[in-house]
Amino acid sequence: MTIHKPLQTDKNIDVVSLDETLASLDLAGRLSFVAGLGGRVVFTTSLGIEDQVITAAIGTHRLPIEVATLETGRLFPETVALISETEERYDIVIRRYYPEQDDIDAYAAKYGLNGFYESVEARHACCHVRKLKPLAKALEGASFWITGLRRGQSGNRASTPFAEFDAERNLIKINALADWDIEAIRAHVSEQSIPVNPLHGRGYPSIGCEPCTRAIKPGEPERAGRWWWENDEKRECGLHVADASHATVLSSPSQQ
Template sequence: MTIMNLSQEAQSLNDKMAGLDLAERLSLAASLGGRVVFTTSLGIEDQVITHVIGQNRFDIDVATLETGRLFPETVALIAETEARYGMTINRYFPLKEDVDAYAAQYGLNGFYDSVEARHACCGVRKVKPLARALTGASVWITGLRRGQSGNRADTPFVEYDAERNLLKVNPLADWDIERINCLVADEAVPINPLHSRGYPSIGCEPCTRAIKPGESERAGRWWWENDEKRECGLHVPEAALPSLNSSEL
């Protein structure tokens, strides 16, 4: 299918999904053909999507980026979720040679020193593993919501991802955190215990802190940076990220 056709299909699907519930949105995504992949961070939004996929046995591959620096609670939740829903969550790890190259250039914890170094670390531990997770995929499902941050306020239900040449589906785009919490409580969805300790958004352990009263949901991510629209690079075009010194990263 051409870029123009994919863009048109994304717009058509976006309009169609607006009137569907979550299970119907996921069912539609699963029916689009080709390999359909849901990437989960094991956060509360993603656990809701996993719950609906598991309940309905949708033909959707579930994958996670096991960065090597996740909280122990997050790692434990992977196995708990697999057992609860009788599914396999495919784990994608960073390559050792990439981690070693990063450490040689910036230091293992060099991400604290500059935005460039932090994006390089995310590139090694998240962006490159994501590329492997999405190899051969025609549809990518995410847990993005408009209410998560200002940078995500215009998140559509479906968009054409030109960088990866696939359809990106965000079935929770219009959900707020209250609706998420209600479903979790009603359905006893397993969630990360860190959420109850002030971590609404959970990434790698060295890069995530609990938020303070009045802060946005993602304020605890890369908290030492000043840019309120900071991202890791998974959901923004590569060209929009700071340039990196090493061509290997």
């Protein structure tokens, strides 16, 4: 992979131009270009196969990009184990961001610990406590947020750009693998011997929290195993959806 130096360091970045520039680069070039634009750059990883490809590029090329993960407290043991394995493999630090215990307690008091099965509202509230609030901490003060979103993951992500302005978080979101399909991902992982979650080999192409993820059936979309009990085909946790309905706020006793 070729490392490209940024063409400019102007903070007033034209997102459309940035999107076009990134489209012409390979993965390492995209990451290097963004890292050279200035400001804090954060990559949030769920330890899925896409994110492992990005982490490997960051670690291999020693790029000045912070790597963070949302340790929700409900992850699969295999996912948790992969965090340490990946740190050791690439000599990097993956910073863990955890939910607040007061928020978890408030959620359980209102909905029950596993109340997310009962309604979309309850599920969104759980994602807010365990993912959205920790994400806000991880991205605080960041200029760029790198993700592993791909167009082929679901119909809801089919038009994913390489760069977009996230008005809610006031930063530029970089989807460095937007144009990669799952076959290219798997081939790259094999060629580079990148460590991946063993759950991928058991029918889990998309891996989130353990209670909310199942293996998919033959012919199902990649993300069909996420929140499978809901009917909405565009279901998301809210990390990548600008929708107030995903921002249910639970006030703990100390916050009321």
